[in-house]
Amino acid sequence: MLTHIVAIVILAIPDTAGPAAKRSAWKNPTVQNELASYTRTFNEMGIAITQEELEQRVWSAAATWTAWMVVLRTPLRPYTDYAGVRQRWRMFVAPHRHPAKLHIDIKIDGQWRPVYVARSPDYNWRGHQLDHTRTRSMLFRYAWKAYRGSYRHFAKWIAAKATHDFPEASEVRVRWYGFRTPSPEEVNEDRIPKGKFRSTLVFTREALR
């Protein structure tokens, strides 16, 4: 009993293993925005530090801490792996201020037509699959650059489903609509920030055969 409690506490201690261990992920606008906000707060408190210095210091401290945690957890690996007592509780750690919505279009007679737009009641083709919690978890990741390869696999998979469901479609387009989430003031003043499409992938029916 005591061993189990000690194990789950050690396993639950925060670290930056996983996607956060990639320096490229720290260049995401959401992460940079966090660092900028912290830099501003420190400066207001009279601590002189630039955003670059803060990022470097946090990165070094996190890397050292995570390396120590890996050593501490090594004896627990068999219990973690075979009993399934993982304890990484990174839930709602930070709001993602620059998320993206998935858009899927099909081309019929030379015209693009939307069939799926995330969270749209009007364009909800295969919504039971694309809106499922597990798919949401996947798509949240795929909007990040680090998951480009997996996004391509997914896009091809869903495009093949589209050519099956819409035999009249000659092409399928899969893309992200990236945007900054609006502040309460922006919503109240009807100044919703405009986003833009990115990571556009187009598949012809022939290419999917």
Added chain:
Amino acid sequence: MSVVPRSLAGRWARWVAFVGQRETGECLALFRIISGLALLISIGVPAINGLVDGFWVDLAYGGMRPLKPGWLVAALGGATPATAWILVLSTLTAGVGLVLGVGGRVVALIAGQGLMALSGLNTHTRGSFDALLINSLWLLVLAEPTVTLSLPCRYKTGKWTSHQLVAAWPRYLIIAQIGVLYFFTGLHKVSIYWTPAGGFSALYYILQQPSWQFTSMHWLARVYPLTQLATVLAWLFELTWPLMWLALYYRRHPERSGRLRGFFNRFRVRSIYAVVGLSMHVGIAMVMDVGPFTLVTLAFYPSLLRPSEVRLAARGVGAWLTRRRSGSSTN
């Protein structure tokens, strides 16, 4: 003369007595039933929606992406459609077994290993609910969760409930686990948006993310101060959850003296935390798509009560239902 210091021997004796405590199995049974239902939703809904071949089958066999099989998937022949369906069906069958209380610990082990194999196979489709549910299923392997509110109980005793005693320590582990979850998730919240410097705006902005939404949440801008209050409450609730452990400890021995003990028991700290936690999870389920997470977490809450309190609550609900039924038949 003993070489063990007397104080150490005394502590060891107290520990043995603590671990040896026994109680009736209502809390563990509810934990089993709710966790079983959560497992059925967690794997059953993707299966019904035709996602098994996309999620848990390798790209080479028609899946969404290349997968790295764990030991169980490799032993079953790799991430093929046959393996995926064997795992899905055996895990679902184990889920039904858990709800009915059939098969004891073996069923919990099959369920846990099945869910672990599937969620580990495609880590992109897993959520925190998988990790917590796998933990729950392991705790059910350690416990004796089928002595009451189960088919075997009905078969053996002719009644759905039994007063057979089981080890109490698995329930203490359940309480430890939910505390670890809350406290460490609170520690992870290092974003400026969770702090006064970020205007306690975390929940407002999290709810603007499409990945959690059912529909547009722009309307929250009109009640922004409420979202700030909810941010503060959620953060404090998580970070101060270890106080709940203290509250539960103090409630075990209300006869002992102490001002802090008196304060905790007089102000019903345990009830306050339980009500805030339940409200928070129900609120989250109403405005966010978190899948089976709400159910997985709520399975832990009956263990915050003692089995005698669960029985008392059940009798209260039963009496209320009887009054309602007799009231409606009179009308």
